[in-house]
Amino acid sequence: MKKRLVSIVLVLGMVTGLAAGCGSTKEENSAEEDGVTTVTWMTSRPVDGAIDQVMRQIADDYSEEQGGKWKINIETTADRPSYLQKLRTLIAGDNMPDIIDIDADPYCQELVDQGMLVDVKKFLEDNGKYDDYYPTALKYQEFTDGSMYTLPLEYHVEMTWYNKEIFDQYNLTPPKTMDEWLQVCRTLSENGITPISVDGVDRWPVQRYLAMLPFRETGNEFIINLRDGKEKMSSETGKKAAEFVQEMGQYFNEGFGATDYATAQSMFLDGKSAMYYIGDWEIAAMQDAYEQGKIDYFYLPMTDDATTKENEFCVNSGIGMAFNAETFDEKTKDFVLYVIDNYGKLYAGKQQMSPIKTDLPDDVEFSDLYLRIRDDMENTGENFLKPWDTYLDSDTNTVMQDNLLLLASGDMSVDDFCTMIDDSIAQNAK
Structure with missing residues (x-):
């Protein structure tokens, strides 16, 4: 889902009292x-x-x-x-x-x-x-x-927003494939540009990167089978997903694990990062820069072995x-x-x-x-990437999201990450 939720107690309509709390009957x-x-x-x-x-x-x-x-x-x-x-x-x-x-x-x-x-x-x-x-x-x-x-x-649809001025400066075009995306990130990094700003505090944006390759390869089949204990994170598909996160992680902003939603977004809009993954719910925030021709967006790139289509990506x-x-x-x-x-x-x-x-x-x-x-x-296709946190049991999801930060920062190996997820699934999956 995505889901950024910032809230306080409110009362709707004609009501001035609060709804029942923990002591309600x-x-x-x-x-x-x-x-x-x-x-x-x-x-x-x-x-x-x-x-x-x-x-x-x-x-x-x-x-x-x-x-x-x-x-x-x-x-x-x-x-x-x-x-x-x-x-x-x-x-x-x-x-x-x-x-x-x-x-x-x-x-x-x-x-x-x-x-x-x-x-x-x-x-x-x-x-x-x-x-x-x-x-x-x-x-x-x-x-x-x-x-x-x-x-x-x-x-909602989710996409990667990019800074057109930075891309033009280094003769870059929106990537059509995952390999092209990694090459774009390498070029930017080699020129001292932070390729991607990420909200690591809320965890789910990093988890989206883990889901990208499995979705292109299997749709939602991998995560469903993983949830049910019929698939392993340590399988070929799972390890490729973890390796992708670790490779992309080196292009995330420094200290991304402590970067919150607003900071990651402002980094991008202020030109301090070249790309930012988020959904259409931030149209209002992107509007001015888009109208000025400073930013644009692209959807989830493809892979050579993709079973899903270009118009199929994260929709929720x-x-x-x-x-x-x-x-x-x-x-x-x-x-x-x-x-x-x-x-x-x-x-x-x-x-x-x-x-x-x-x-x-x-x-x-x-x-x-x-x-x-x-x-x-x-015009989206029939398949869509469904966020993994809606599939996994809460314990496994917490284990995954917390350790993804270590995986992406290079502080945990792919094998250790996959083993940890497999162990949690074995313990918690029905």
Whole structure:
């Protein structure tokens, strides 16, 4: 997913109180008091971001249409690890909120296996809404068996942005192959230019590099088999992926393991690095430099043995909304349908890529960059690189992400890294 989540506690719509915390009781979820239905949503979305703003507006509009007889409490928890810890605590205490944010990951599968989540695919199909979404946006939310229990609120492609002025200075062109990409990095490094700035603090940007070669070679088959214990990180494919990270790592900015999201991005925009991997959610940040002709982007380069196509790369629809099966009553269903009917155009109006098919609003002027990327998304292939952190169990994912920093910095060997991942999979995979 990508997923940068910066958040504080907020209240949505008409509500001024906070949603239930760790001491909440089930009666507070989807509660009805004095004829007013209150729904709780525990989320980890950026405060005052596009999703927050649109959902705030929709909740206000829906509450007004219901004559004030419906309201929603939303609690946004600081960062993703803290959010997940709190969510697990609430659920373990039998205090699951009505709506939660969650990836289609192993923990989500546990909740599904316990019958705690609504079958979102069935809900969409039963209400004639499934085809309202872009197929890839929904496919991203699916488990490997095709079932789906999370609803997307966003839609993204990821790419590598590059500094055109630096590339022109050294007669470089956007790489079409992984080998060309490495050669570009070597040329820049030999001339004293930092080739790539990376947010190592959040780990996932480094993990993307590990996934690149296996995706080109196998689609998502390698990571699925690795998760299930049917494949080894120490296999030929796994070792090639680790070697690629180690080779690319020498071209990351100095001290990348302690470089945060904002710093990595500002390094690139300030011309202190030549490339930066991130998704279209940063269109606003890239807009000025793009309009000035200073930067451009390219998608995941190819390999000689690729089974995926040039128009297939990392596409995601982010963290999904999941619904408490016990409290998913008619009023909650009606609200979700109202969201689906109104969300797409409002979200696109915030210069965001909507997972719901929609015409662009006439009263918004969209940039050439937005329209170009939207066109890219309309023409992506069937396969997409799904982030590895949505496949792996949490323990293995932590082991992988933490040790990737050592691997990329040259402080851990490829063999040791692969062995560590294989050992974790053997211990934690079901």
